[in-house]
Amino acid sequence: MSAVIQRLKAARPQLALLALALLVNVFVAPGFLDLRMQDGRLFGGLIDILNRGAPVMLLAVGMAPVIATRGIDLSVGVIMAIAGAVAAAGVNAGLAWPLAILAALATGLVCGLWNGLLVAVFRLQPIVATLILMVAGRGVAQLITEGRILTFTEPHLIAVAGGTLAALPLPVVLALLAAGLTGLLVRATALGLFVEAVGTNPRSSRLAGVHTGLVLGAVYVWSGLMAALAGLIATADIKGADANNAGLWLELDAILAVVIGGTSLYGGRFSIGRSVLGALVLQAMRTAILRAGLPPELNLVLMALVVAAVLTQQSPAFQPLAARLMARLKNKEARV
Amino acid sequence: MMGRFVNTRTLPLLATVVVFVLIYAACAAQYPTMLGLRVMGNLLTDNAFLGILAVGMTVVVVAGGIDLSVGAVMGLTTVALARLIEGAGMPPALAFALVLAGGGLFGAGIGAAVHYLKAPAFIVTLTAMFLARGCALLISTDSIPIHNAAYDTLAGAALALPGGGRLTLVAGIMLATFLAGGVLLHGTRFGARVFALGGNAHFAQLMGINTGRTTILVHAFCSLMAALAGIVFSLYTRSGYALTGTGVELDAIAAVVIGGTLLTGGVGGVAGSFIGVLIQGLILTWITFDGTLSSWWTKIAIGTLLFAFIAVQRLILVVSARYGRPGAGPTAPSPSTRPRPSPGAAAPSAP
Amino acid sequence: MASPETPVTPPPVVLAARGLTRQYPGVRALDGVDLTLRAGEIHALLGENGAGKSTLINLLTGAQPRNGGTITVDGVEIDPDGPGGAVRAGIAAVYQEITLLPNLSVAQNLYLGREPTRWGLVHRARMNRDGAALLRRFGLTIDASRPLSDFSTAVQQLIAIARAVDLSAKVLILDEPTASLDTAEVQTLFTLLRTLRDQGLAIVFVTHFLDQVYALTDRITVLRNGRLVGERLTAELPRLELVAMMLGKAPTAESHLGRRPATAAPSGTPLVRAQGLGRRRLVGAFDAELHAGAVLGAAGLLGSGRTETALLLFGVETADQGELIVDGKTVTLRSPRDAIRLGFGFCPEDRKLDGIVAGLSIRENIVLALQAKRGWWRRLPPARQRELADHYIKLLDIRTPDAEKPIQLLSGGNQQKALLARWLATDPRLLILDEPTRGIDVGAHAEIVRLLEDLRDRGMALYVISSEIEEVAAYSDRVLVMRDRAPAGLLEGDTITPAAIVNAIAADHQTKGAA
């Protein structure tokens, strides 16, 4: 129990940000917080954010351990596209839906393995290693779809995004399950320790007997798998595989989410839960911007301002300042 | 004798050059026209802006940072120039000075944020990228042609090379930038500070380096180069457009890394980045000369060639590390107990 | 013991620090400490591990902000905003860990921030020339244009000192400068420091070697638990009293090492036997026998290749000649994991680069090797981890409020102890220790030596590399002497005396080069 409280305490900045972002949403769209049940599924603004945020949540879940090893995975957006294309092409070619889904996940695994190989065995700098797949992979996805949007009608595949489980949209359930599983995997085993050790000091870790290559490889494989799952959701959502645009620039969202979640790009400590919160913060901000009714030319500037505010709020330089401000406010209150 | 020139510093550069020459030879064997001065001149002109970006990026990366905003700053510069010259009728020279100053200030802001907020450069510059691109779109969503006599003269200025080739002014600016960047990085005190900062920011500070000022200057320089690249691009196209340079930051980073500069900072140089830029240009030129690749095969080919290049470069480095000259006496670094700033060798690296 | 003549009128005070205080979250590392430095004196700053010596230095140079206190130089109050500011005030320091930049050349490291220029550009040739000349004063004849990373810790240490000496106008601060130097180099350094003192420089000297304190310094300031214990003239402070000041209690019986050999001389089949083990360009073929319940010591000059023998024995480097026989079977070690599986442990010499995992807690650092041995799947339960960590913190007297503190917040000596704990937790059959007592204070030093003897008596095989010859002589059953990256002899039994080891090392001392 105390562990849970400890985690929540550690996640205070992220929770505060999320609350703030949700507040803006309430302001922009009154009734945002309403929840209603219809045909056994919950509807409402909060559910929308969870639902729309599911792919980036998944990407962030995969990205967090990668970043903790002082790496980065630029190819996740492209893996989404490839996995989606594989699944769509699969069902359209008459493959049974479970097989198509398995094939898509396996594709993600293979992509991750490739990245892991380049980073762990060939020792390429992660940003270049994954850049290779980022560039070539889009082409591979397009090769599968021939540049079109491969639509499909297989109901089970569509249900990956449209289905409902326990009153929640399936993507939300999948993302939360994946986050939970990953959290369990890293914290109930020693993987988390190894990831953080390798990310902080690979030389010491190797000398202490940690199989650094395996750890490095594994995080990329996992990231690939999560990306494939995200790709399935994105594909099922529009009932078609859009190799040209699926996952485009989402790698940046995922990295941002992880950083907002408090993981340093210089490796070391990471938290799956806070990364998920980071993804939700991003999605909430995005939703607010989309719904605000402002001209779309402003979107980027708004996004920049919001992220800048987040950065300032998270900066260690800002903490004492904030504390002083709070103290002064309290003093004033006391005096009044 | 060679030992003086082939050491752990120059080896990656050498490997890069070797691979470039090999690729060029292979291309030329297939398409003899590619040997002509015309294609070479085009290679310089068409990649001038990328080269200038790469100079700035090299400095930032050597300092241990990264700048994702350069493409957006370049785009913003082109629109701003178009607005100033075309809309406000400002003389180009003044407009150039203005955007350069603006670029420098923008970069200083980035540097200040990186230093004072202790935020990772990756995220700060990503935010800066949103901001610059957003501002560019606010200035104009349309592309604005620039009609200005002085502009036309500048844009058209070129040295004729034999064989129909031209060494244009923008190509010249790029070459000059590389030269200046090289001198700055390898010949000045500032350059030494940049290397120190990238080697270990904390140690550099303990050795008396003002890391804050250096960080700010480094980013200011990079954005200044991005603004210069914007000027060059606007000369190149005689217009301004907000979406110019989308994704170019990744090309610049790739060029820098291919050139042997470590993303972990502290090791590298602009000469390698120059080759890196040329290699990327060459890959695209070859694909165009081939002309049979579909859109998707184009991407696959770019990725594969990039990989092939990096693989060969690694191979050269690994092989020469293993069978190269024996360690310099008893003080040769022992491979696994010393931090080895040998290029490309750093397994995990901070972006 | 050199006894510097005390001048009749005390020389002018160069630097006076009053009430320096540094508060870390949970630790008051320094609590109202005063320090007075006079021109032309060498001032020893002493104290146990974690006493606050390095912290005091960090405050003097502005490397860390202070929470209270004033610093005056020549009567003028200064407020260095960082080491750069301190240098402008005439203060230069060599920090405990080498803080040079391995990616730069030696000369660039020496002149960073003040490179000689010509036409606004760095004058490289002159810089390299000046650098080489500067280093020659320290007995180093090296090419200053080569990357710093080409050189050993010892050389780097000397380079760092050279830089600081060249920078310091009034005050020179040296935090454990001799930790990785050997006798000859220490002598060179001392000669130089004495010259500088005579030229009027004030020098702060931190060390755990009491011999050096008495050989070199004029005055002593002792810290304990972040507080000032006192300032005394070296000549007037007897050794035992000094130790008592540092420890806060009278020292226990033997503060000096007597030879305590193993109960029975090693015999029978060794646990590990290296036969002609070696690797091209790393270290020449050497033989070694490691018996359970016995200590094999390794002695040699810096750069003689002792560390490299350990690297081969632990699989950090793969041997390309000879064979390694463990439990009577030939084995090939491809990685440290192979060695750990055989029950080996290895405390490396460079604790910052190869030892600690800085971002992680003391607990995580202690359990890391054991956990790696168990594999990722069989995680040590948190309760067991805490228990282990607390056990070793107590056993080795690691000074920390609790096991969850990040390890980099420990003082250098305490980090070293935590690393020892990491390997003890795996309960190894063979423990390889490379400079286990480097940077360890007097009290802890004896404790560690006792611990090693204890481990040996409980049947562990030990391979100990140490530059402290007395220490090696004290607990070793055999001593492997290395020279120029090749074995140069093996001493056994009663032949092991400090003098014999020195003789073996120095057999052809003239060949010892610069590095």
Added chain:
Amino acid sequence: DSGDKKGLTVGFSQIGSESGWRAAETKLARQGAEQRGITLKFSDAQQRQENQIKAVRSFIAQGVDAILLAPVVSSGWDEVLGEAKAANIPVILLDRQIDTPNVDLYLTAVTSDTIEEGRVAGRWLAGKVQGRDCRIVEIQGTVGASLVANRKKGFEEAIATAPNLHLVRTQSGEFTRAKGKEVMEGFLKAEAPGSICAVYAHNDDMMIGAIQAIKEAGLKPGTDILTVSIDGVPDIFKAMADGDANATVELAPDMAPRAYDILLAYRKDHAPPPKWVQTPSKLYEPDTAAAEYARRKDLY
């Protein structure tokens, strides 16, 4: 290895492969070249003007007989087209016009009228709602893309004539299905339920996403909310046939074959073609949708 025998070599600098429509244009360019015995040098610029300039320069260096250029932006072509002209290589613009004082730089432009496309959509909507009050939401393409301003402008012009039509919200769907869906979801949440009468999307892909969003909100697209979009990709015809969409304005993807014919004719009789060969912007409604779908589905 070009220019052997009598066959023409044509270089085609395509913008990229960002959508199904674009893929169809490329496919038709290839097929058309094959049918006419033309060797096609194809270059994908990946959305970048600089890559297009590089490609054109490479084409010139290779000495192709003609160049097709689908410009990613309207300005900035004078220099490189001047080089082509100097090398006597005719250039035909596809898809989009360019902004240049010197129209001699290119032979002709085979494009639609993108403002007109917006107008057609707007006029159709005005006719459809017949004086009823109608709150319209607009899903734009990528902010800054050259089509966007025109398609918006034309549409606004057309609905300005009808005071009962109000454009209440506009947001960018970046020309993609996924974003179109997300934006439409936002519109449906932000506006009072049932108050949106029509949606206009700058391309069909975004509309297909929007249709899904409307359905998932429990409304009937095509009935509860009218739809009109641009491009005429097969999937929108399918949606129309299913009764989920109301109208699309076709942007014919066969620009390249038209250009080949113009080029061949020009080489034969050297009579310069008109400067602008406009492709029709034809509006399709559900009545013909099934047939049109069948006709197109293999084309893409």
